[in-house]
Amino acid sequence: LIKAVIFDLDGVIVDTAHYHFLAWKRLANELGIDLTKEDNEKLKGVSRMHSLEIILGLGDGKLALTSYEKEKLANKKNAWFVDYVERMSPDEIFPGVKDLLHELRERGIKIGLASSSKNAMTVLQLLHIHHQFDVVVDGTMVVNSKPDPEIFLLAASKLGVTPADCVVFEDAEAGVEAAVAAGMKCVGVGSAEQLQKADFIIAQTGDFKLETLAALAN
Ligand code: B16
């Protein structure tokens, strides 16, 4: 029986993934590195420093940066990201998400949020939906980022449920891998081609029908 649903944030609740892309692209271009939408898929769900390493790996390898310089670059990207995000409003929540949260609550299903982002709480507050989650776990609370299962396992333990009774909603390859590694069922939000390891695929979070939860439990 499914007792909890754990949501990713960026790309599942709201399109902050686009703002991450804009900020990373700006930084990459400043470094003389091209960042395509396709490359960007690899950054989804991945921590800030790991994302920077992936971007640097796309360059010609001639940039030899110290960890202090990397830290400064990551901070710069984050300042741009926060700048975009601060202009967001609750109407940017993906269609159908609020209804889905209400329906889950009505059925007595616990609701968690597990985002690799250190800005997750800020984003939830800006969207006025932080109070809809029983538990929020973010990038400040874990050591290993997705695809490591740590974040989902921590969310389940805080929710007081076993991993097998959880369904995760994820839009990132790394996130789907993390959910599967945690022993949870995973609903992939996006394309089946990109999220092959998911148990069920929907194009948008709002497309999810509650009846599917029972099917996922089996
Ligand atoms: P920050 P999610 C992830 O959030 C994003 O998908 C990923 O692109 C980003 O690098 C990561 O958060 C870290 O974010 O720099 O704000 O700490 O998809 O797990 O909600």
Ligand code: MG
């Ligand atoms: Mg995501």
